[in-house]
Amino acid sequence: MPKYDQNSLRDASGTIFNATDETHEHYNPAGGSQYGSWDASMSLPLHEQMSLFRQKYGEEYPGSSRSETLDDFKPESYEVFLTKDFFTTFGTVYESAMNAVETTVKQAGYGAAGLSRMADNIKAVEDANVVAVFDVLDKTQNRG
């Protein structure tokens, strides 16, 4: 008889699921993060924000055309936006970072789903299908 403790499986899966829900909500770029700074737009003058993140933030300015809105926020002639190149890079990396967090959240969710399945059924701790799924996930998503 294998060792089986339903509570430990249930506790772990429940805690991970709660964490995945919270993290997904906080880090989803469209979700209005509690971490204001996770929003890449926060450090940008609006005209740059609109240039770099037009696709993402365009909906915030319904009815406005790109040129009209951008023209409203151009730097003065005696000013320069020194960090434009930095923000082009930052915008890209920010998107990648959010995707990496989202991927990791999903990966944690798979672990929790497996534990939940085992908590629901004592036979699952020896289930070849569960083993196969974890093996495939380990093989395909392990960064080596």
Place this chain on the structure above:
Amino acid sequence: MGDGSISLPEDLLGLVKHWTAEGTMKFRWPSDDEGNFKHSGDRWGDGGVEAELRRLNPEDLIKAVSQKNEGPAIEAFAHYWRDVPVRNIDSLVTSFKVVSVALLAMNAALIAYKNAAISELAYLKKELDENQKWAWLPWSDDGEINKRAQKLIGFFDESMEYHRNDFNTTMGNSMGVLKKEGELYDDIVKRFTPDTEKTGAKLDG
């Protein structure tokens, strides 16, 4: 929003506006808000972000799973958990701290550049005021005074070029750091394909 921004004192702003409009001065005042870099850098590196990611891996509960259960699926889970989510969480926590440092370096570089500009502009204003001092005299040579002003502004622009190069070096380094961290994020993401999503979904069934 940012925690504040160094702005150009009114008299120096007037100087910059005048000589840039006139076309003599190449320098432009940065519209960038260094406070935003500080705010953002603090957030990327603070404990809240780390705690949030760490919550995805409740270590004590995972340990209890391994101690209180046995079976090939438990083992397969433990391997997967260690190799994939935990590893990614650790990498992301470390990486976000690195991004934080890059953002804070930008904050420091902007402060240094703006302060240097204010200091150099104050000196330039003093020199220009001195140059202009005798312009009201009937025998003063306006052409000569203007020539001297252009020369002083030329020196100022040259000096600011050095400061700008220092700033650009920091910005280049910070961008390099960001790109490198971006490779890690892309590496994590590229393994998440529709196939793996389908495979993972089987665990919900």
